[in-house]
Amino acid sequence: MLLRPAWQVLRQFVRHESETVGSLVLERSMNRVQLLGRVGQDPIMRQVEGKNPVTIFSLATNEMWRTGESELNQGGDISQKTTWHRISVFRPGLRDVTYQYVKKGSRIFVEGKIDYGEYTDKNNVRRQATTIIADNVIFLSDGGMRDKV
Numbered sequence: 846m847l848l849r850p851a852w853q854v855l856r857q858f859v860r861h862e863s864e865t866v867g868s869l870v871l872e873r874s875m876n877r878v879q880l881l882g883r884v885g886q887d888p889i890m891r892q893v894e895g896k897n898p899v900t901i902f903s904l905a906t907n908e909m910w911r912t913g914e915s916e917l918n919q920g921g922d923i924s925q926k927t928t929w930h931r932i933s934v935f936r937p938g939l940r941d942v943t944y945q946y947v948k949k950g951s952r953i954f955v956e957g958k959i960d961y962g963e964y965t966d967k968n969n970v971r972r973q974a975t976t977i978i979a980d981n982v983i984f985l986s987d988g989g990m991r992d993k994v
Contacts, residue, residue: 878958888947931977934978936979943982951986954983955982959976
């Protein structure tokens with residue numbers, strides 16, 4: 846899969862100026878997320894009555910940095926922050942393959958969009974949820990760390 850350089854993608858949005866339809870202004874915008882990490886749990890498939898099924902799993906990404914006075918030299922302490930992301934896959938073919946083959950510890954690449962929503966929990970409290978809606982999932986390993994031991 847060949848990816849277009851960022852300037853070509855951005856030029857597409859700049860080249861097409863805003864259009865006006867009646868009093869409504871239509872502008873191009875972008876909501877795009879790319880994540881590379883390890884799966885935190887085996888996927889689950891959920892289906893709410895009257896809606897399409899969805900495959901859901903968590904993905905961990907890590908950010909690492911060196912602290913201390915000698916950041917440029919190999920000294921100092923290494924710090925790491927792990928961020929967990931909730932991934933939802935709705936596309937029928939991708940949803941089923943992801944459910945079947947993604948396993949805890951697998952290293953994967955996810956492309957999609959970020960979605961913010963609300964739900965009511967079991968105690969009738971309104972909660973906010975951030976989800977990545979996956980358009981593409983690329984499998985980079987099939988088993989995670991246990992394969993390397």
